[in-house]
Amino acid sequence: MPRTQLIEHKLIDGAACVAANLNNIGPGLGVIGATKNYTNFTWYTKVLFIWLMMLGRLELFVILVLFVPGFWRTQ
Numbered sequence: 001m002p003r004t005q006l007i008e009h010k011l012i013d014g015a016a017c018v019a020a021n022l023n024n025i026g027p028g029l030g031v032i033g034a035t036k037n038y039t040n041f042t043w044y045t046k047v048l049f050i051w052l053m054m055l056g057r058l059e060l061f062v063i064l065v066l067f068v069p070g071f072w073r074t075q
Contacts, residue, residue, distance in 0.1 A: 010030060012029055012030055013028075013029070013030035013031045013032065016028035016029035016030055016032055017031075017032050017038075017041075017049065018049075018052060020032060021049045021052040021053045021056065022052045022053075022055060022056040023056055024053060024056050024057055
């Protein structure tokens, strides 16, 4: 398996990626522009982006309810 080339990312690139994934808008700024993709990120960064996309899609309160034990107890 070929090694991916690691690129040093700027703060604006990271913030734009987080905003693009959390809001499910797709393209961002810098290395995630309209004609680029997420191939230059490491696998654990991509897992973080997947989590952010789920968090943005399901809304914050639904995700929080999943981790509250009192919600799952029967009355």
